[in-house]
Amino acid sequence: MDRQLLSLGSADKILGLILTALRDLVDYDLAVILKITGANTLTVQKALGPLVNERIESFSVDLNRRKDLAHILRFDQPYLFDEHEEHEDTYEDLLALPEDHSCLVAPLYVQDTPIGLLTLDHSACSMFSPAIVKFIGTISRLIAVIIAQNESSQYLDSLRRDLTRERNILLTREASHFQNMMGNSPAWARVVDQVKIVAESELPVLIQGETGTGKEQVARIIHRLSPRSDKPFIALNCSALNASLAESELFGHEKGAFTTAIVQRKGRFEIADGGTLFLDEVADLPMEIQPKLLRTLQEGTFERIGGEVTRSCDVRIIAASHMDLKQRVQDGLFREDLYYRLGVYPLLLPPLRQRQEDIILLAHHFIQKEAQKSGTVPAAISEETVAGLLSYPWPGNVRELQSAISRAVLLSKGNTIECRHLGLKETPLPAEISAPDRPVAAGSEPQTPFPSMVSMEKRHIEAALIRTAGKIYGENGAADLLQMKPTTLQSRIKKLNINRQQLLSS
Numbered sequence: 254m255d256r257q258l259l260s261l262g263s264a265d266k267i268l269g270l271i272l273t274a275l276r277d278l279v280d281y282d283l284a285v286i287l288k289i290t291g292a293n294t295l296t297v298q299k300a301l302g303p304l305v306n307e308r309i310e311s312f313s314v315d316l317n318r319r320k321d322l323a324h325i326l327r328f329d330q331p332y333l334f335d336e337h338e339e340h341e342d343t344y345e346d347l348l349a350l351p352e353d354h355s356c357l358v359a360p361l362y363v364q365d366t367p368i369g370l371l372t373l374d375h376s377a378c379s380m381f382s383p384a385i386v387k388f389i390g391t392i393s394r395l396i397a398v399i400i401a402q403n404e405s406s407q408y409l410d411s412l413r414r415d416l417t418r419e420r421n422i423l424l425t426r427e428a429s430h431f432q433n434m435m436g437n438s439p440a441w442a443r444v445v446d447q448v449k450i451v452a453e454s455e456l457p458v459l460i461q462g463e464t465g466t467g468k469e470q471v472a473r474i475i476h477r478l479s480p481r482s483d484k485p486f487i488a489l490n491c492s493a494l495n496a497s498l499a500e501s502e503l504f505g506h507e508k509g510a511f512t513t514a515i516v517q518r519k520g521r522f523e524i525a526d527g528g529t530l531f532l533d534e535v536a537d538l539p540m541e542i543q544p545k546l547l548r549t550l551q552e553g554t555f556e557r558i559g560g561e562v563t564r565s566c567d568v569r570i571i572a573a574s575h576m577d578l579k580q581r582v583q584d585g586l587f588r589e590d591l592y593y594r595l596g597v598y599p600l601l602l603p604p605l606r607q608r609q610e611d612i613i614l615l616a617h618h619f620i621q622k623e624a625q626k627s628g629t630v631p632a633a634i635s636e637e638t639v640a641g642l643l644s645y646p647w648p649g650n651v652r653e654l655q656s657a658i659s660r661a662v663l664l665s666k667g668n669t670i671e672c673r674h675l676g677l678k679e680t681p682l683p684a685e686i687s688a689p690d691r692p693v694a695a696g697s698e699p700q701t702p703f704p705s706m707v708s709m710e711k712r713h714i715e716a717a718l719i720r721t722a723g724k725i726y727g728e729n730g731a732a733d734l735l736q737m738k739p740t741t742l743q744s745r746i747k748k749l750n751i752n753r754q755q756l757l758s759s
């Protein structure tokens with residue numbers, strides 16, 4: 254549509270255009286469009302012509318009092334006042350009109366409903382011929398449609414604004430859910446996408462990933478983004494639970510059910526009713542209890558230990574494991590049917606070494622958190638430290654990085670963090686989940702080339718640019734973050750062929 258048409262804007266502007274155009278066709282001294290508003294009141298929307306004054310522009314009249322106007326409004330046709338007929342002036346003496354003048358009033362109808370009035374006045378007599386009256390009859394129908402159309406588009410506009418506001422609130426809320434789960438790498442972006450999708454559903458989710466990759470955090474975010482967010486999120490760590498303890502934790506017990514059951518206790522299923530139950534380290538759940546869990550998941554019912562009442566519950570299950578659960582099934586340590594029940598939506602969290610772009614980002618995030626805690630300026634990190642962080646395999650993933658940074662901030666005593674402050678030791682990687690990704694033992698054939706310093710520097714600068722949304726200069730700019738001169742940073746960006754636009758849109 255024509256941009257000018259779209260920007261016509263307010264009703265006042267549109268009605269002004271209509272009355273101006275009308276004046277080219279019909280000679281008038283005053284043309285007024287009034288609208289029926291609220292409690293049977295006619296209110297001036299727009300007035301034009303030499304006789305306009307401020308009082309006319311703010312004029313409104315109660316139709317219960319003005320029976321003459323109410324009567325005219327009952328019929329969808331213009332009414333021309335007889336010039337010699339005694340009639341009450343529409344604008345109740347606000348106009349200085351001679352005794353004999355021309356006055357035409359046309360109701361504005363949308364289908365069968367009157368929505369307002371168009372009045373035309375002229376100081377001279379006999380200005381409105383029958384042809385003009387007929388023409389005004391037609392034009393008033395068009396004016397009515399335009400007014401109604403404008404109102405509905407304003408209504409749609411306000412709805413759109415409300416929806417946008419609502420969407421922004423939701424997005425901010427969603428963004429705040431992810432704010433402690435940092436990451437810009439493609440691998441992490443895929444996790445975030447999946448989390449958003451699965452959160453809206455009721456599907457059971459099985460989160461797998463090495464230790465410290467953020468499984469519990471992700472489970473909490475799924476719950477917070479789900480329709481169950483106002484109901485409880487209850488977590489149970491299944492490791493180190495024997496069968497009877499696991500049963501009691503899951504389903505509760507009645508008083509006296511066993512020697513130590515001195516009081517009755519609800520289980521996690523009962524407490525989580527309506528919400529989400531997070532079964533952490535589910536691979537460790539004793540075999541004996543697995544059929545009972547399966548039954549509850551299938552039927553939504555359970556009994557407390559020592560209880561006879563069958564209770565029902567409505568619980569969404571999110572399970573997590575740092576072990577490969579399928580392998581546990583193959584090893585005969587986990588029931589296959591339960592595995593399929595829990596793993597309807599599998600979510601694999603990438604290890605930190607597969608999120609190279611995030612390592613420096615997370616390191617800065619944790620440095621900042623430390624600085625916030627101690628009320629000091631965030632520590633800087635040396636280039637050697639950056640290379641060290643990027644080449645380390647991070648068997649303990651984000652948790653290990655977080656601990657390394659906390660330690661380094663302490664040891665560096667407010668100075669630049671050096672590699673030695675991190676205290677990283679080469680450790681074998683966990684075998685369970687990331688077999689294809691294990692590091693190459695010294696002396697054996699490397700699977701992937703060791704990253705060069707130049708590629709590390711490029712990644713580091715890219716991470717800083719992503720973090721500052723491409724800003725180089727000034728406070729909180731990438732140069733500030735990297736503690737280098739902005740001009741030096743710019744020349745490095747050029748030299749390393751970093752395309753800021755591409756980087757930020759990817």
Ligand SMILES: Nc1ncnc2c1ncn2[C@@H]1O[C@H](COP(=O)(O)OP(=O)(O)OP(=O)(O)O)[C@@H](O)[C@H]1O
Pocket residue numbers: 433434435436462463464465466467468469470471533575615651652655
């Ligand atoms: N993307 C991330 N951004 C910021 N912090 C993170 C991120 N991922 C994990 N963390 C932090 O790392 C720590 C470990 O996360 P979490 O406990 O969720 O991991 P996990 O996979 O459940 O660990 P485990 O297997 O040992 O139970 C937490 O302090 C968490 O806040």
